[in-house]
Amino acid sequence: MPLGYAAPLAEAVDHLAELGYDGVELQVRDSGAHHADDLVRTVEAAGMKILGVGTGPVAAHDRLTLTDPSPDVRRHALFRLLGAARLAGVLGVPVTLGQTRGTFLPGLEDMQRLWAERAVQHLAEEATLHGSRLLLEPQSRANTSLWHTPDEARALIDTLDSPAGLVLDTHHLDAEGIDATEAVAQHASVTGCVQLAAPGTRGPLTVGDPRLPSLLRALHTGGFTGWLTLEHTQNGDSHQAAARSWAALDDAAATLT
Numbered sequence: 001m002p003l004g005y006a007a008p009l010a011e012a013v014d015h016l017a018e019l020g021y022d023g024v025e026l027q028v029r030d031s032g033a034h035h036a037d038d039l040v041r042t043v044e045a046a047g048m049k050i051l052g053v054g055t056g057p058v059a060a061h062d063r064l065t066l067t068d069p070s071p072d073v074r075r076h077a078l079f080r081l082l083g084a085a086r087l088a089g090v091l092g093v094p095v096t097l098g099q100t101r102g103t104f105l106p107g108l109e110d111m112q113r114l115w116a117e118r119a120v121q122h123l124a125e126e127a128t129l130h131g132s133r134l135l136l137e138p139q140s141r142a143n144t145s146l147w148h149t150p151d152e153a154r155a156l157i158d159t160l161d162s163p164a165g166l167v168l169d170t171h172h173l174d175a176e177g178i179d180a181t182e183a184v185a186q187h188a189s190v191t192g193c194v195q196l197a198a199p200g201t202r203g204p205l206t207v208g209d210p211r212l213p214s215l216l217r218a219l220h221t222g223g224f225t226g227w228l229t230l231e232h233t234q235n236g237d238s239h240q241a242a243a244r245s246w247a248a249l250d251d252a253a254a255t256l257t
Contacts, residue, residue, distance in 0.1 A: 001027045001057060003202075003231045005238045009039075013046035015239050019246050023049035025096075025193070025229045029057035032083035033130075036090040051227040052135070052193055053088040053095045055081055065102030066119040067112040067145070078119050082126050089130025094192050096167050097123065098137040104145035116146055121160055128162040135192045137167035140175035148176050150187050157190070169195035169231065170211075171202050181214045188222025196245070197232035204232055204241040205248035212252030220256070 004027055005012040013024060024043060031039075043050050058064050064077035077100055088095035101116050124134040138153040147153040150166060150173075157164040168191050170180045184194065194215075198205055205212065230245040 003233060005242065006234055007238060010042050013043050013048045016242060017046040017048050019243055023051040025052040025054055026050060027054040027056050028084050029061050030080060031087055033086040033090045036087055050091050050093055052093050053084050055084050055096060055100055056098055059100040065100055066116045067102030069105065069108065074115060081123050085123060085127040085132055086130045088132035092131060094133045094135045095127050096135045096137055096193065098139055099143045101144050101146050124160045124162040124164050134164040135167045136164060137169060138172060140172045142175065149178060150183050154187060154190060165190045165192040167193045167195060171197045174199055180211065181218050184215060185218040185222055188219055188224045191224060192226040193229055195229045195231040202232050203235060204244040207248045207251045209248055212248060213255045216252055216256060
């Protein structure tokens with residue numbers, strides 16, 4: 001994953017633990033519940049926790065989406081996502097959905113929206129059935145045709161029969177012209193994860209970023225109980241990128257005490 005730590009899992013968690021991180025969000029491509037024991041052993045050996053299961057590679061690597069015109073592709077995409085939900089359930093963590101919902105084609109928009117809504121309902125039910133919870137990520141229109149803002153995503157999850165929440169990503173919020181601190185303040189109670197990156201570059205965070213203290217304060221005030229993910233480019237050195245972002249967050253947190 002270009003926005004994730006570029007190393008085998010065992011090496012990545014060792015390095016991240018040394019830097020002070022508490023846990024990891026796993027991005028899965030084709031993993032199910034039968035992989036849970038191996039993942040837990042690897043991550044816990046470093047003193048870390050698995051905090052969430054992401055599904056970005058389903059679309060990013062294999063071009064599988066819930067709105068593809070091909071029924072076989074849509075079924076395959078949902079099959080992968082349901083497997084991730086079952087894995088998340090065994091791990092006892094939420095499962096997130098981002099760009100795998102796909103993009104619209106001219107003349108098919110209404111049908112594609114219906115396909116996506118039905119699939120998300122199915123995914124949310126599967127997650128709940130197996131002890132997980134679906135988190136839907138608002139993403140910019142450069143990535144998907146559906147649910148670009150926190151309000152749009154929240155309107156959808158409010159229609160679901162199963163409990164669900166949000167992932168808020170500062171990069172996508174910036175791309176849609178939405179102030180991240182205001183979004184967090186408004187939606188902290190239903191947000192399970194906040195994904196962070198430097199504004200503009202989508203690179204590692206920098207010490208002194210004026211947004212970070214206000215963002216952390218809004219999370220605290222809003223009763224946020226989820227996790228923060230550093231989802232950004234690695235600049236060719238994941239360890240250095242993770243260290244930079246950790247230092248920036250640590251510095252921002254210090255201003256609140």
